[in-house]
Amino acid sequence: xxxxxxxxxxxxxxxxxxxxxxxxxxxxxxxxxxxxxxxxxxxxxxxxxxxxxxxxxxxxxxxxxxxxxxxxxxxxxxxxxxxxxxxxxxxxxxxxxxxxxxxxxxxxxxxxxxxxxxxxxxxxxxxxxxxxxxxxxxxxxxxxxxxxxxxxxxxxxxxxxxxxxxxxxxxxxxxxxxxxxxxxxxxxxxxxxxxxxxxxxxxxxxxxxxxxxxxxx
Numbered sequence: 001x002x003x004x005x006x007x008x009x010x011x012x013x014x015x016x017x018x019x020x021x022x023x024x025x026x027x028x029x030x031x032x033x034x035x036x037x038x039x040x041x042x043x044x045x046x047x048x049x050x051x052x053x054x055x056x057x058x059x060x061x062x063x064x065x066x067x068x069x070x071x072x073x074x075x076x077x078x079x080x081x082x083x084x085x086x087x088x089x090x091x092x093x094x095x096x097x098x099x100x101x102x103x104x105x106x107x108x109x110x111x112x113x114x115x116x117x118x119x120x121x122x123x124x125x126x127x128x129x130x131x132x133x134x135x136x137x138x139x140x141x142x143x144x145x146x147x148x149x150x151x152x153x154x155x156x157x158x159x160x161x162x163x164x165x166x167x168x169x170x171x172x173x174x175x176x177x178x179x180x181x182x183x184x185x186x187x188x189x190x191x192x193x194x195x196x197x198x199x200x201x202x203x204x205x206x207x208x209x210x211x212x213x214x215x216x217x
Contacts, residue, residue, distance in 0.1 A: 110127050
């Protein structure tokens with residue numbers, strides 16, 4: 001299963017990730033996409049899963065929902081910000097996400113699980129791999145956990161008057177970053193269990209997604 005995927009790509013690279021939050025122990029599968037066109041931002045349900053797709057419209061990007069928990073996201077160029085993925089809304093601490101796919105970063109990108117909680121309001125990431133920049137570099141390390149046989153650094157930072165699922169708010173942002181990161185450049189797979197949930201101290205999980213994200217330069 002894939003939790004949240006975030007991929008930031010610069011230059012003229014095109015990135016594609018295929019993800020499927022699993023049910024009944026079913027592993028993720030690939031869902032191909034080659035089209036290069038703009039998909040308007042939207043949220044909703046698809047084949048029993050919640051999906052969220054947002055773009056600022058500056059990138060040539062296509063998001064497509066597939067069967068079950070599958071989706072595909074591709075883009076080109078070095079402009080624009082976007083994020084898309086499938087998961088649950090609301091989620092729970094028992095949601096398990098397995099994943100498989102191909103990750104070939106070019107420049108600043110990362111592959112991660114993404115979500116929010118309420119009571120308290122927290123934004124969280126579980127990062128499996130990244131390109132040239134560790135996205136948690138500005139956060140303070142709080143410790144580490146072992147998850148699925150790998151070590152993850154836990155980091156925290158405060159976001160002041162920033163956009164959130166409840167409008168502009170001040171909130172905590174948690175990162176759980178695999179150390180060392182998985183080597184990018186080809187096929188990648190794994191399973192997330194409790195890589196960050198123990199740090200959140202809440203059970204109100206708002207759409208934990210297996211998502212792809214990109215930040216323009």
